[in-house]
Amino acid sequence: MIEVKKLVKSFGPTGVLRGLDLSAPSGEALVLLGPNGAGKTTLLRILATLTRPDSGTVTMHGIDATKSGELVRQNIGVVMHSAMLYGDLTVGENLNFFARMFGVPEPKNHINDLLQRVEMDHRAESRVRLLSHGQQKRVALARALLHSPRTLLLDEPESGLDQRARAILEGIIGEFRSPGRSVIMTTHHLELGLKVADSIVALDRGRVALHEPASAVDIAQLQAQFAEPLGAL
């Protein structure tokens, strides 16, 4: 269970999250929608312990994320906008380095399996800077899964992915979503969001504007309700 209560975050005079409440049960994929500036990425960064909230609480699988950051990070896999990989290291070297940081014992076979899963095993010896953005995203996805996390946090993971890579992403989300594990994903791709989500949350100006099971969401109604914001989705 991931639980967020009364979360507030401002950057200077700009309030980004304004008392946001949210809960995501284990075993589910929750998809965050909303226009630019709604607070999706900020929320994900707080869940990832990269950003400290001004106030409010974040509990991930019973762990207070604001107090036990290291413990939370042990249990989350994160893909942000940027792939966050070293350009002058090879794909294999990057994953080996991060495996070491996550304390993964004997990571070689696991890395090979993950690279096969994201269909990047043929580029294991290539330097990351020589890969396309979409390929780097696939490697970032493999990095996020290295330590068998309990929660996947994905910030617009579909950006830059071709159709095949998007199918891989959907497959991984589907496989990952299982008892004890959960996925929280932001996206501007409404179709993809509805396809992988168990529940949909729409953020608007730092608050939850809608929280429904994906099966209950009517795309047309959603688009009508958030006509302007969803223009960007």
Add this chain to the structure above:
Amino acid sequence: MAESQSEPGGVEKPGGESDGKARQVPAQTLGLSTRHVPGKKSGGTTGNFKASLGVIWAIARKDLLLEVRNRDVIVSIAGFVLLVFAIFTFAVDINNKDNALLVGPGVLWAGIAFAGVIGLNRAFALEMERDTLEGLMLTPVSRDLIFLGKALGNLMFLSISIAIALPVFAVLFNLVVFRFEMLVIASLLVIGFSSVGTVFAAMSVRVRAREIMLPMLFLPIVAPLLLAAIEATADLVHGDSWSEMSQWLQLAAAFDVVFVIVSAVIFQFILED
């Protein structure tokens, strides 16, 4: 809504939220991670210590490998310090031994300090270009180990640059610097310089005018260390004994002890939004 009471390493049993009670199953049953993560503050065993050293070395080794491949930092430091030496040889008649003895130690460490600032700027700029510092911060490694790893990397770059610059300095200024005492002086300087420099480079990396901000913030802080290195080197080139330079070495050592600890503590607060 029932709040989970899961403990670290445990996993909520499927449906555990529904009855409001925190039920635990061993993480292994779901194939989830319960492994020890280096850098966790709980622990304190020899194994933890070794694992922490392993993490520090892995971060520094990664920086060294990147440097071997793109040669950004060491070339910047060594190139700049050699230019400083060359310019001073034009400005001062160093063929006069008294002049060389008078200005040589200051030129050596001032040159290395200025060049070191350029190297520190570059080292963190490389981490920011691809957001890799955030990638590192997303690992469960404690911030103080990240600091020590980055500081060790900077220490290695600075040491290599000094090793390149020192023979050139010795030839240009015709001073005897290859003595054991110089190894002690240089070691004390690079330890303090790298630790404080790593913190200030991390602080200024998100600032727009970081090329200016870093030296303006950093150099006044390391002034006592530079003074100690310059004075100890002056004693060395004059052929003074250990006892005469010991007060400066003690100052440098005290600076290192205090600032390595302070830097490690500060580092964990400066990376967050």
